[in-house]
Amino acid sequence: MTKGTEVDMKDVELNEMDQEKRPMTGGAGNGDAGSPTSTEKNGSIKVKIPEEIETKFTGLSKEELLRVAGTPAWVRTRWALLILFWLGWLGMLVGAVAIIVQAPRCKDLPAMNWWNYGPLYQIGDVQAFSETQNLKGVEEKLDSLSQLKVKGLVVGPIHVAPADDPVSLNFEEISSDAGNLEQFKGLVIAAHKKSINVILDLTPNYLGSGPWFSNVSVTNVAERLKSALVFWLNQGVDGIQLSGVERVASIVPSLWADIRAIVQNGTAEGKGRILIGVTAKTSAVDVSELLNSTGVDLLLSGALRSKTMTALDRAQTVQQLLSSHNQTQLAWNIGGRKEGHLATLVGPDMVNFNQMLLLTLPGTPVFNYGDEIALADEYTKSPKMLWDYLEDETNGTATKEKEQRLACRSFFKTLSDLRGRERSLQHGDYIPLFNSTSALAYLRQWDQSGRYIAAFNWGSDVVTLQLAHPDRPAQAVVQMSTDKANLAPDSAVGLSALELGPGQAVLLQFPYIA
Numbered sequence: 001m002t003k004g005t006e007v008d009m010k011d012v013e014l015n016e017m018d019q020e021k022r023p024m025t026g027g028a029g030n031g032d033a034g035s036p037t038s039t040e041k042n043g044s045i046k047v048k049i050p051e052e053i054e055t056k057f058t059g060l061s062k063e064e065l066l067r068v069a070g071t072p073a074w075v076r077t078r079w080a081l082l083i084l085f086w087l088g089w090l091g092m093l094v095g096a097v098a099i100i101v102q103a104p105r106c107k108d109l110p111a112m113n114w115w116n117y118g119p120l121y122q123i124g125d126v127q128a129f130s131e132t133q134n135l136k137g138v139e140e141k142l143d144s145l146s147q148l149k150v151k152g153l154v155v156g157p158i159h160v161a162p163a164d165d166p167v168s169l170n171f172e173e174i175s176s177d178a179g180n181l182e183q184f185k186g187l188v189i190a191a192h193k194k195s196i197n198v199i200l201d202l203t204p205n206y207l208g209s210g211p212w213f214s215n216v217s218v219t220n221v222a223e224r225l226k227s228a229l230v231f232w233l234n235q236g237v238d239g240i241q242l243s244g245v246e247r248v249a250s251i252v253p254s255l256w257a258d259i260r261a262i263v264q265n266g267t268a269e270g271k272g273r274i275l276i277g278v279t280a281k282t283s284a285v286d287v288s289e290l291l292n293s294t295g296v297d298l299l300l301s302g303a304l305r306s307k308t309m310t311a312l313d314r315a316q317t318v319q320q321l322l323s324s325h326n327q328t329q330l331a332w333n334i335g336g337r338k339e340g341h342l343a344t345l346v347g348p349d350m351v352n353f354n355q356m357l358l359l360t361l362p363g364t365p366v367f368n369y370g371d372e373i374a375l376a377d378e379y380t381k382s383p384k385m386l387w388d389y390l391e392d393e394t395n396g397t398a399t400k401e402k403e404q405r406l407a408c409r410s411f412f413k414t415l416s417d418l419r420g421r422e423r424s425l426q427h428g429d430y431i432p433l434f435n436s437t438s439a440l441a442y443l444r445q446w447d448q449s450g451r452y453i454a455a456f457n458w459g460s461d462v463v464t465l466q467l468a469h470p471d472r473p474a475q476a477v478v479q480m481s482t483d484k485a486n487l488a489p490d491s492a493v494g495l496s497a498l499e500l501g502p503g504q505a506v507l508l509q510f511p512y513i514a
C-alpha cells in the first residue's frame with residue numbers, strides 16, 4: 001500500500017456451515033502465504049478484501065502548462081510550425097495564381113438576339129396548319145413546337161386584304177378565316193409562357209399579284225402600315241415580317257425608315273423586336289446589298305434555293321455573305337409561304353440532309369410548317385398539316401409512313417436541340433474544309449467548346465473527303481448522320497479519308513485540344 005493512501009476494507013461474513021462441516025478450531029489458523037488476513041470467531045470467518053482503485057487522469061494544470069510552454073524547446077517548435085504553415089499557404093497561393101495566369105482565357109460571348117438562338121417556324125396558312133382551322137388551333141400545338149426548340153413563330157398574314165384591292169385593305173382586322181383578335185392575344189400569351197416569340201407577317205397584298213400593290217399605292221399603303229404596326233406591337237407581338245421590302249425601301253425611303261424605327265427601336269418584355277424582310281432575290285450580291293440598304297434584322301431569300309446550284313456555288317454563297325455580314329444578320333431558308341415546302345423543293349429523301357445544312361450553317365435557320373415531317377405540296381403550297389402522324393394506324397402502308405415521318409421529326413428535334421446547347425453550332429466560327437462541285441464540308445468551332453464538322457454530298461457517287469489537319473485529332477465521333485448503315489451515331493471515323501455516300505450528310509464531333 002502506498003503511504004498516505006487510505007484503503008477501505010470490506011467485511012465479508014461467510015454463512016454458517018453445517019455443524020458437521022465446520023472446521024475444527026484450535027487456535028489461530030495459519031493462512032496461506034499471500035492470502036488476505038482473516039480471523040475466526042465462533043465458526044465465522046471475516047475476510048478483508050482491498051477495494052479496486054480507480055485511476056483518474058487529470059492532465060497538467062494551468063501552472064504546469066505555462067511552465068512547460070516557456071521552455072526553449074517548445075518555443076522553437078511553435079515557431080517552426082508557424083513558419084511551415086505560412087510557407088505552405090503562400091505556396092498554394094502562388095500555385096493558384098500561376099494556374100489562373102497560364103490557363104487560356106475564355107472568349108467573350110458575342111452579342112446575340114433571341115432569334116439567333118434557334119429556328120424560326122413559319123405558319124403562312126393558319127387554316128392548313130390548325131386542326132380547328134383558326135388561331136386557337138395554333139395555340140393548341142405550341143407544345144409540339146416547343147419540343148422542336150423553336151424560338152420564333154411567324155404567323156400569317158392573317159389581316160383582311162382582298163386581292164389587289166388596296167381600298168379594302170385593313171391591317172388591324174383579322175380575317176374571319178383565321179380567327180379573331182382574342183384568339184390571337186391568347187396565342188401570344190401562351191407562346192410567351194413557352195419562351196416562343198410571335199412574329200406577325202403584315203405583307204399588304206399577300207393574296208394578290210404584288211406584295212405592295214402598284215407603285216402608285218405604295219406610299220398610301222406604307223403610311224397606313226405605320227399606324228397598324230403600333231397597334232399590333234401593343235398586342236404583344238415580338239416582330240414583323242414583310243415581303244417585297246426592296247420595293248418600299250426604294251420608292252419611299254423616308255416611310256421605310258419610319259417603319260424600321262417603329263419596329264426596331266422598341267422592346268417587348270425587355271427583349272428586342274425583329275424586322276424580317278422577304279425577297280425573291282437569289283444571288284449573294286443582291287442579298288448582301290438588300291441587307292445593307294433595307295436595314296432589316298434578317299432577310300429571307302432564295303440564296304440556297306436554286307436546284308442548279310452546285311456544292312461549290314453554295315460554299316461561295318455562304319462565304320460571300322459571311323465576309324460582308326455578321327452571322328447574327330444571316331437567315332437560311334429554302335422553302336417559304338410562296339415557295340412551298342422543303343420536301344417538294346429538294347425531294348423527300350433529302351429533307352434530313354437539308355435540315356442538317358440549315359441547322360449547322362452560321363445564322364438563323366427558318367423552316368416552313370411541316371418541314372419537320374417532310375410535308376410535301378400536292379395541289380397547293382399550303383397543304384394540310386398531318387397531325388395524325390402521331391396516332392396509331394392499323395394499315396401497313398400508313399404505319400410505314402408514320403414511322404418515316406416520326407423518324408424525320410426526331411432527326412429535326414435532335415439536331416435543333418443540339419444546336420441550342422452547343423456554342424460551336426450556335427455562334428461558332430465557320431471554317432471551310434472541303435469544297436467541290438458535289439461535296440462540301442466545314443468546321444464550326446468556338447473557343448474551348450467541342451468542335452463540329454458538317455459534311456454533305458449532293459452528288460450521285462461516293463466522295464472521299466480529306467479532313468485531316470495537325471490541329472485536329474485523327475478521328476472524330478459521328479454525332480448525327482443520314483446514313484446510319486455506314487456512319488452510325490457514336491461510332492468513330494477517320495478524318496484522313498472520310499467516305500460519304502451519294503445524297504448523304506454527317507455531323508462529326510471532336511473535343512477541344514489545348
